[in-house]
Amino acid sequence: MNWTAAGGKGHPPAAGFVHDALHYDSLDDLVDVAVPFLRGGLDAGEAAVVVASDPATAALWDALGDERLVVLDRAATYGPRTPGAITSFRRLAERQRATGASRVRVLGEVDRGATPREWLEWERYDAVLNEALRGWDLWGVCAFDTQRLPGPVLASASCTHPHLVTSQGRTPSTGYTEPATYLRRLPVPDEPLESSPPRFSAADVADFIGLRHAVAAELAGLTAPADVVEDFLLAVDEMTSNAVRHGLPPVSLRLWTAPDRIVCTIADGGPGWDDPFAGYGPAHGEDLSRGGMGLWLARQLCDHVDISGGAHHPGDGGARVRLTTLLR
The missing domain is CATH 3.40.50.300 (P-loop containing nucleotide triphosphate hydrolases)
Known part of the structure; x- marks a missing residue:
């Protein structure tokens, strides 16, 4: 041709x-x-x-x-x-x-x-x-x-x-x-675990260090590689920090575990992201010194990152990020 x-x-x-x-x-x-x-x-x-x-x-x-x-x-x-x-x-x-x-x-x-x-x-x-x-x-x-x-x-x-x-x-x-x-x-896929009681929840996040220790303790007993769990924990840290810095209170967290996956949602009362390309590269391009890497890191550390609420789905109220890591 x-x-x-x-x-x-x-x-x-x-x-x-x-x-x-x-x-x-x-x-x-x-x-x-x-x-x-x-x-x-x-x-x-x-x-x-x-x-x-x-x-x-x-x-x-x-x-x-x-x-x-x-x-x-x-x-x-x-x-x-x-x-x-x-x-x-x-x-x-x-x-x-x-x-x-x-x-x-x-x-x-x-x-x-x-x-x-x-x-x-x-x-x-x-x-x-x-x-x-x-x-x-x-x-x-x-x-x-x-x-x-x-x-x-x-x-x-x-x-x-x-x-x-x-x-x-x-x-x-x-x-x-x-x-x-x-x-x-594009749809935000349903996650069946979200219809069940979470393994751990925090209704109004204020203590980052205490929250990290609590989530880490819940994940410590999983049959999963340590680096997979650590990556997931880092993604949770990044998204919780983003919610506190850029969203509106209250910031909440819910965690579920299953034999094949870990799921965590971080929600806040803010407008969320209106940029559908967010997280597919650093927010400020090659200048990493300016930050803006939280969602980008989360997309690299987790198998699935789903954003809902806020500007994406205004009727939902607030903004929510769902992190999912598969336990292969």
């Missing part, structure tokens, strides 16, 4: 972040579309990178046959949590730019997990990426295996990627939704 507009008309997209989706039915289908994309980048002096499943990577490597192709480990690049994936691609762009590449073309294929909860996290990621990588010289093509992925995941691709690509070329996605609007519309 000609990697321009459908039918081969026009020119490749201009510099800056480009975010396309590719649905493929077979490895031959993937090769037919992705190899010209990668080869076109190499011929233009750009870097070409594959971050995909083992079968897809092997097929693309065999078909392209170019030692300049960069193959990255999928698990290490995307990581288990979405803010880490955003950081990985920024670092990738910086490394390739240092080698003289004018742009980086990436064929990426996320392992989207096996549950609707995991699918939602990566759906959020796809929408956030449009803003988080804005201005970066990356042209990403996200591959979706139509034989393996469920219908809701495949349908979300057209909403979170401005263009779709096939063997006929690139076409604007008619379902694409402006990222902030799309993120605000």
Whole structure:
């Protein structure tokens, strides 16, 4: 295919972040579309990178046959949590730019997990990426295996990627939704544990040190790696501190534990966050000395961070952050 507009008309997209989706039915289908994309980048002096499943990577490597192709480990690049994936691609762009590449073309294929909860996290990621990588010289093509992925995941691709690509070329996605609007519309999943009595609760947080000790004591008896528990405890600290500093009283905390997960909600009477991209990078960019890292750290330390109430769901009253860590 000609990697321009459908039918081969026009020119490749201009510099800056480009975010396309590719649905493929077979490895031959993937090769037919992705190899010209990668080869076109190499011929233009750009870097070409594959971050995909083992079968897809092997097929693309065999078909392209170019030692300049960069193959990255999928698990290490995307990581288990979405803010880490955003950081990985920024670092990738910086490394390739240092080698003289004018742009980086990436064929990426996320392992989207096996549950609707995991699918939602990566759906959020796809929408956030449009803003988080804005201005970066990356042209990403996200591959979706139509034989393996469920219908809701495949349908979300057209909403979170401005263009779709096939063997006929690139076409604007008619379902694409402006990222902030799309993120605000996504549901906050139910957590069944919240309908049961909490293992621990604090109705009006005032003593940070005492609260930390109390939560740590509740978590001490869990059958879980110490570093997992410590990460969760740090996320609770960060979100409680945020609620006290930026929200309105009273600040409350509730904690639940189950054999497979730990859940904690921190609530306050304030307006909450109106920024749907909050926590997918430091609040003040590269200047970490200015703080604003609490929610960003929490998203990296926990498997799921859900925000409700406040500006997100005004009818709920107050603002609430729910932290969930899976005990694998």
